[in-house]
Amino acid sequence: MRVALIFSCAVPAAAQDGAGARVAETFARPAFAELQKTAAAAELEIGALCTMPSAEALTKARGAFAELVPAWGKASVLRFGPLADEHRMERIYFWPDPRGIALRQVQATIAGEDESATSSENLAQKSAALQGLPALEFALYGSGADDLAGGATAYRCRFAEAIAGNIASIADELLAGWADGTDFTGAFTAPAADTEPYRSAGEVDSEIVRALSTQLRFMHEAQLLPALGADIGKARGKRAPLWRSELTFALVTAQLDGVRDLMNAAGYESIIPEETSWVPGAILFEIGTARAALDGVEITPADAFADETARDKIEFAGLTIESAAANITEKLAAALGLIVGFNALDGD
Amino acid sequence: MATHLASIDRRTFLALAASACVAPAAPSTSLGHPRSPTGDDGPLFLGARLNHGGHEVAVIDEYGSDRLVLPVPARGHSFAIDAVRRRAVAFGRAPGRFAVAFDIDGGSKPHAIAPPADRHFFGHGAFTPDGRWLLATENDYEAGRGAVGIYDAGKGFARIGEIASGGIGPHEVVLLGDGRTLCVANGGIQTHPDYGGQKLNLDTMQPGLAYIDCETGDLTEQAFLAPALNQLSIRHLAVDAQGTVWFGCQYQGEPAQRPPLIGRHRRGREPELFAGPGETLKAMNNFVGSVALDVSGEIVATSSPLGGLIAFWDAATGRHLGHRELADGCGVAPLERHHVLATSGRGAVTDLTPGSTAHIVEPAPDTPAWDNHLRRIG
Known part of the structure; x- marks a missing residue:
């Protein structure tokens, strides 16, 4: 040849090669869009569960979480650029966590019914361990989570909704970071001396x-x-x-x-x-x-x-x-x- | 699985160690070395390297010729040196499960040292001036804290205890001029062999320098960087002519940030950081791999293999004096006044000053790839 x-x-x-341009167009943007879509869907389903608790609503909320996890899994390979900024990686996925920080903080938050943790805006300012998938998983599946179906755990539900909303917001930021016109995208897709x-x-x-x-x-x-x-x-x-x-x-x-x-x-x-x-x-x-x-x-x-x-x-x-x-x-x-x-x- | 090796197979290691060979005394010209006089009492240099797939530690002279080559079971890192007794200990790279004591002139059989089953070496250590105690930075990983292991050189390097390093992730340790104060760079990064090389506490890390009286074990002073720099891992140390500790850092925060990577600490004061020119700082890519002084103790050399450069600093003022490019260069050691000897992963052995580069051994695909550190004796 x-x-x-x-x-x-x-x-x-x-x-x-134009690997950067191809990656941005055909992988990064679709992957983060999927993350955004699935996080927003989870927020919606959890919101519905909070409004009208039922076993079926809990199953749907958990189903939405099960869609969100692979969307994150796929996108998380892009651990540089926007995902490396603002601790976004750790905020979505606080891992590894050998000391079980997320579990402790989430349990304390739920036990204390910290009202400030029920808005995604506030949550974004809190510990990374409270903000992402491990926290959301405990809220939806951890001990006591089955009570979500009965509506006895209204706080826990709103906390879970805020976490999903926070992940969706971070996904919005990631999409913005990968959009045309940012310094990062410019350098990644068309690198030049300056x-x-x-x-x-x-x-x-x-x-x-x-x-x-x-x-x-x-x-x-x-x-x-x-x-x-x-x-x-x-x-x-x-x-x-x-x-x-x-x-x-x-x-x-x-x-x-x-x-x-x-x-x-x-x-x-x-x-x-x-x-x-x-x-x-x-x-x-x-x-x-x-x-x-x-x-x-x-x-x-x-x-x-x-x-x-x-x-x-x-x-x-x-x-x-x-x-x-x-x-x-x-x-x-x-x-x-x-x-x-x-x-x-x-x-x- | 390598990450779960409790300790190396002692018999295998001893067999390897026993096969240490003293390089031929005759000058080697095959690699184009300038000259290597026999019987020369000039300085020698110690480094770990990868040679055709095999790991070894080597003693070379100032002409780049091998004087002693010792196979080791895995990647080596740095050395503790007892210059008076011409003895050194090579440490395995973190999570190091082996060290080997050997006679620099090849006079006696190497001696294998293993850390306890619940500790691993971080790759650095020092001897007390009397040569009696070997001190090694270690990871007490179940407790998540750093330790300095104490080994009795007079009793076959039996481990007689440890002292707390004053932080997490102790990396390089140096002995100060008083012969009893250790300075430990606690890099701040928690690791555990169950998690491979993953860094487990980047959100809460608190790097610092700890001064420890090695006769009493007392922590006599600690220095920390400003809270905003808590992800600036202090890793490597060298002591200048004034007895001031210089340190090189590796930044664990957002890559786009470019904090200074070089600093010095005078006892009783706050650490000072030196950024140097923006282009040099950027080129260093948030990573310093090794720190050394020249022979006079007036010039500090810091390597960045990620940037492929060695930067020079005036020890008196912290002023950046220039840098020299050396692809994958990392090992640096004092050579002469204002000169350092540097080694690279591409096989280079190079005489550097802030304004000059002179290869003693040219980088070449077939030459041994030098690992992170180079140490001088004599």
């Missing part, structure tokens, strides 16, 4: 590559490993995120989908040199393998980590995720002409 070789020699891939925070296509590619690998490592280290423990005797399913709603694996598989979609949106397979053109496909294969393994887990997250069969699948998914992360930092980065230094890669 002589043309491809000339192309790749004459113009460094990183300076040529744009900030990216001054070249290579810097944009570096950001994307870093986001892909960081998300994969986060999934494994922060979400799966703590629950797996050193051995099956030390497995603690309740250390996994969103175990109460049994959405742990829905979250993780959506995160894998986000990694896949971000890679596809970047379109790297069409711009990297032929001799390394297998790299994106190999990474996507690993991501698909991990997803299939997790899809095969058929018992609840609280039990799965200590169940021999399910545990094997989770461990296998974890190793595959790690391998994909390593292939991204090593092989994909190299294929894109990004030389990631031994020291720069993983400083200490």
